[in-house]
Amino acid sequence: MIFLRLILTNLSRHRIRTAISVAGIAFAVAAMLTVVTILQGAVGMFSSLLSADSQIVVFERNVADLFFSSVPQSAIDAIPTWTLVEHANPVLFGIVASPTQPIITCFGVTATDTRLTRATWVAGSDAAFRTAGQGAGGSNGADSVVLGERAAEFLHAQLHSTIALGNGHFTVDGILRTRNGFEDGGVFMPLATAQRFFHKQGIASVVTVKLRHASDAAAFKARMQREFPTLIALEDQEFNNTYSQFKILKATAWAVGLAGVLMGGLGVANTMIMSVFTRIREIAILRVNGFSPIQLTALILGEAAVVSFTGSVVGLGTGALAVMVLKSVPMLHGYVDATMSPGLLLAVAVLAIGTGIAGALYPAAYAMRVRPVEALRFE
Amino acid sequence: MNSSMPVGKATPNEPILRAEGLTKAYENGAIPVLHGVSLEVYPQQTVALCGPSGCGKSTLLHLLGGLDSPDSGEIVVRGQPLRPGRMVQTMLRHHVGFVFQLHNLLPDLTLTENCLIPTVAAGVPRAEAMERLHQLADRTGLSHRLQQRIQKLSGGERQRTALCRALMNRPSILLADEPTGALDEATSRQIFALLLELVDREGITLVMATHDRALAARCDRLLEMHDGKMMDSAGSGARTAG
Numbered sequence: 001m002i003f004l005r006l007i008l009t010n011l012s013r014h015r016i017r018t019a020i021s022v023a024g025i026a027f028a029v030a031a032m033l034t035v036v037t038i039l040q041g042a043v044g045m046f047s048s049l050l051s052a053d054s055q056i057v058v059f060e061r062n063v064a065d066l067f068f069s070s071v072p073q074s075a076i077d078a079i080p081t082w083t084l085v086e087h088a089n090p091v092l093f094g095i096v097a098s099p100t101q102p103i104i105t106c107f108g109v110t111a112t113d114t115r116l117t118r119a120t121w122v123a124g125s126d127a128a129f130r131t132a133g134q135g136a137g138g139s140n141g142a143d144s145v146v147l148g149e150r151a152a153e154f155l156h157a158q159l160h161s162t163i164a165l166g167n168g169h170f171t172v173d174g175i176l177r178t179r180n181g182f183e184d185g186g187v188f189m190p191l192a193t194a195q196r197f198f199h200k201q202g203i204a205s206v207v208t209v210k211l212r213h214a215s216d217a218a219a220f221k222a223r224m225q226r227e228f229p230t231l232i233a234l235e236d237q238e239f240n241n242t243y244s245q246f247k248i249l250k251a252t253a254w255a256v257g258l259a260g261v262l263m264g265g266l267g268v269a270n271t272m273i274m275s276v277f278t279r280i281r282e283i284a285i286l287r288v289n290g291f292s293p294i295q296l297t298a299l300i301l302g303e304a305a306v307v308s309f310t311g312s313v314v315g316l317g318t319g320a321l322a323v324m325v326l327k328s329v330p331m332l333h334g335y336v337d338a339t340m341s342p343g344l345l346l347a348v349a350v351l352a353i354g355t356g357i358a359g360a361l362y363p364a365a366y367a368m369r370v371r372p373v374e375a376l377r378f379e
Numbered sequence: 380m381n382s383s384m385p386v387g388k389a390t391p392n393e394p395i396l397r398a399e400g401l402t403k404a405y406e407n408g409a410i411p412v413l414h415g416v417s418l419e420v421y422p423q424q425t426v427a428l429c430g431p432s433g434c435g436k437s438t439l440l441h442l443l444g445g446l447d448s449p450d451s452g453e454i455v456v457r458g459q460p461l462r463p464g465r466m467v468q469t470m471l472r473h474h475v476g477f478v479f480q481l482h483n484l485l486p487d488l489t490l491t492e493n494c495l496i497p498t499v500a501a502g503v504p505r506a507e508a509m510e511r512l513h514q515l516a517d518r519t520g521l522s523h524r525l526q527q528r529i530q531k532l533s534g535g536e537r538q539r540t541a542l543c544r545a546l547m548n549r550p551s552i553l554l555a556d557e558p559t560g561a562l563d564e565a566t567s568r569q570i571f572a573l574l575l576e577l578v579d580r581e582g583i584t585l586v587m588a589t590h591d592r593a594l595a596a597r598c599d600r601l602l603e604m605h606d607g608k609m610m611d612s613a614g615s616g617a618r619t620a621g
Contacts, residue, residue: 001505002492002495002499003499005488005492006485006488009485009487009488281483282485285484285485286496286500287471288444288471288477289471289496289497289500289544290468290471290472290497290501290548291496291500292500295500371447372446373446373447376446376483
């Protein structure tokens, strides 16, 4: 009890200094939580984009980014015919710019793609995908596209309006709403149109495959290996765990968050150093009254733990609030995954508290070395 | 508290505290303070160290209490040579109490909390510690001030609190460095009387540095120091049992 009282007394003695340290940890934790949550959300979205009503993703072996993957027409044609397969959807990814937007993701898909069949149609329909198939013009003769709802907003497009993408002009034949932020901010083209527009005739970036029986995954992969050795088939979870872009995103999220927490930890270290240096005489008094170096260390680390714990609690609350606010921003619709797992919260809190305590190790070591007889002369 | 004493036991005929040829200098030997000081203190004696400022009284007390190490010489406490480290820690927790000229209390804590610090260090159960505190507070007239912060206590009350704190773990030796030096004369007399009463009642050995010869005269022995040397000894050591 007295031990805790000593800890709290020491912290309350310099309330502003303590509050700044708590705020440092809190901001770090909030930043980490927000960054990790947003990037995990992005990864989750991209992953769900690939796994929409499918179990397996087929793409070119040894490519770092799916945008550079080339699945040949022979595979696009063959895979849906295999008896193991219930359906297979080729998708061509592309990036274009418009006069107002530097980056817009394009999806070249077929009419049977679940992205279209399961979407909520805000305006228009997927007729262009059914009829044109091969890129026939829209109502004014230009190629037809369907826009995600958010893409329609930032492109200021309406049904039947014409939009400029890259070097081409397209007629908006539909606007759809999906739960996926990437798709909502994207442009859907008939596969043939996309292949022509991106100069990738006969190519898809990926083929998403749904098997008749999930247990046939191994057999499907074996057949892929046999018949298309330049391609690779991965089950969704397998893909999520191995795709290098996901790894980079996750690593970036944790690295950025960790940097923030380390900054917070340095704040705690600074506070504890100041705290110890201004309490040399007090530390000497404790030593004279029998406190061991270990007990003094526990005292200093206890103070750091209280600061870090309080900062973590405040930071988790602030971070959760920030994520909720970001989630409600229309521009970020679908980009923020607001589900914060207990594991993530625990990891962030443990990291922050651990860093804070680590920051107090030097001050604690200094306190252990205080020689009472010299410190008692210290006024 | 004194029942488990890893540091040896003194018998009435043996000194509880013995120093042999202590030397000490500061600033890498540039400032010599003690020159071969020796003394023996027997259980339950009250010993006054007198001498002018800078003669080495405080340094000697610090060495005897293990707060500092001599450059040469030996200190034996309760029959065992004093070694830095764990032994000093054990001694400070169980066998030696310190009272300083400046009370050295923690100003943000209450009287009770200050007095409980040594018991926390020694791991004394709280109930036992509180019982001891009430006992000492009764004897020192501080019972009504237990929850007061140190800042609100008078100089005399603060020194009485420091005395209580020093005695919380029932030490067998009390080292007092000018315990009344910062008090007015009347308060000084009161505190010293209280100090003598407590050490007498609890059977504690007292070694006290003081300028005040009138106070020193009330101790069993008076040791005179000058320029880091022990000059002579007055008093018979009458309280040495046996």
